[in-house]
Amino acid sequence: MELRSYRYFWTIAEYGNITKAAQALHITQPTLSRQLKEMEEELATPLFIRENKRLILTDAGRYLKQRAEEIIELTERTEQEFLHQRQELFSGxxxxxxxxxxxxxxxxxxxxxxxxxxxxxxxxxxxxxxxxxxxxxxxxxxxxxxxxxxxxxxxxxxxxxxRKEVWGIWVDQTAFISQNKVLKPKDIIGLPLIMPQRPEPQKLLADWAGTTIDELNIRGNFNLSFNVFSLVENHIGAAFGISGVELHHRTGTTKFIPLDPPISTYSxxxxxxxxxxxxxxxxxxxxxxxxxx
Structure with a gap:
């Protein structure tokens, strides 16, 4: 008999009712009835007596229930011990x-x-x-x-x-351009920019604006955004980057304006x-x- 069969039998014995046991096991009543019939045929002995819509264990049924409890408990204890051992061994x-x-x-x-x-x-x-x-x-x-x-x-x-990362421009809220809800390519041309130092993001913005990197008004570059917000707030330039980064550092008077058409890339x-x-x-x-x- 499979472990599943012992669990099925034990649950029927606990509830004394096929329908309630099936609900507890999250299977259909006909499926559980068929499983019980197959168990009784396999063991060549009845396990229950059916009285007033309730299933009463026979002597063989009571013996099997005791054995089923031991088998299920041993299995669960073994699985738990193996899990603990795996957690201890899986270190590094x-x-x-x-x-x-x-x-x-x-x-x-x-x-x-x-x-x-x-x-x-x-x-x-x-x-x-x-x-x-x-x-x-x-x-x-x-x-x-x-x-x-x-x-x-x-x-x-x-x-x-x-989640996609949305690219845009960080500006100071007191800057005139901060009134825009989005920025279009024409808004970028001539705008003093502080750019990521990697060439890939620079090319990303230049291609979006329909120009070249050399034609962008790049005032300076940065590698991490930690210090760039102070530069933006002091009107050194507007910074090109992704939304959400400013939330990890400071808010101040910095505002993020997305681009139109939008630029988004995957992490x-x-x-x-x-x-x-x-x-x-x-x-x-x-x-x-x-x-x-």
């Missing part, structure tokens, strides 16, 4: 690179779930630009990373995350191709794939 460290973006909380949620299942695992988060993170990933100093497109990912396995979870990972890293990658593929 994972290093994660993560850009500043709206999907940072996605990483936090998956990591929280993963560490809850495997409390022996430790981690390190490295926050920087996509270039710096990619360099450390290539050098083997990081195991996995979250990057914002546009970014070269040919060397990596790539898993897009669900991607990546790990290096042809690299042998630890069991912990492979387990974390699998958890991300199960969550978002």
């Amino acid at each position: 460290h994972i290093s994660i690179g993560c850009i500043e973006g709206d999907n940072s909380d996605t990483l936090a949620m998956i990591l929280e779930e993963f560490l809850s299942d495997y409390p022996q695992v430790t981690f390190n988060i490295f926050s920087n630009t996509s270039d710096e993170i990619s360099d450390k990933l290539d050098a083997g100093l990081l195991d996995v990373a979250i990057l914002i497109e546009p970014v070269p990912t040919e060397k990596y396995h790539r898993l897009p995350l669900p 991607v979870f990546v790990w290096k191709k042809h690299r042998v990972n630890s069991a912990v890293v492979d387990g974390f990658i699998k958890r991300m794939q199960e969550s978002f593929q």
Whole structure:
């Protein structure tokens, strides 16, 4: 007899009623009736006496119920002990690179779930630009990373995350342009800009505006957004970046204005191709794939 059969029989014995037992087991009444009939045929003995719409255990039924309780309890205890042992054995460290973006909380949620299942695992988060993170990933100093497109990912396995990152311009609320609900290409031409230092985002904006990088009025560049808000608030320039990043730092008088037509790109979870990972890293990658593929 299968373990499932013991569970079915024990539940019927507890409720003394096929319908109630079927409801507790979340299966149909005919299915449970058929399972009971097959058990009695397999054991060549009746397990219940049917009296006034209630099932009463026979002597063989009482014996089987006792054995079923022992088998179910032993199985559940074994499964629990194996889970605890797996949690203890599945330990190690994972290093994660993560850009500043709206999907940072996605990483936090998956990591929280993963560490809850495997409390022996430790981690390190490295926050920087996509270039710096990619360099450390290539050098083997990081195991996995979250990057914002546009970014070269040919060397990596790539898993897009669900929420798109929306690009736009940060301006000071006292600037005249802050009255706009959206910015069109004509609004960008001549606007003093503070740009991400990577060439990919610069080209992204230039292509959107129908111009070249050289024709954009770029006052300066930045790698992380931590310091750029002070520059924007002091009217050094308007900053090109993604929505949501300012919420992780400061609000001040900074306002985010989206572009029209909009620019949006994916954040991607990546790990290096042809690299042998630890069991912990492979387990974390699998958890991300199960969550978002």
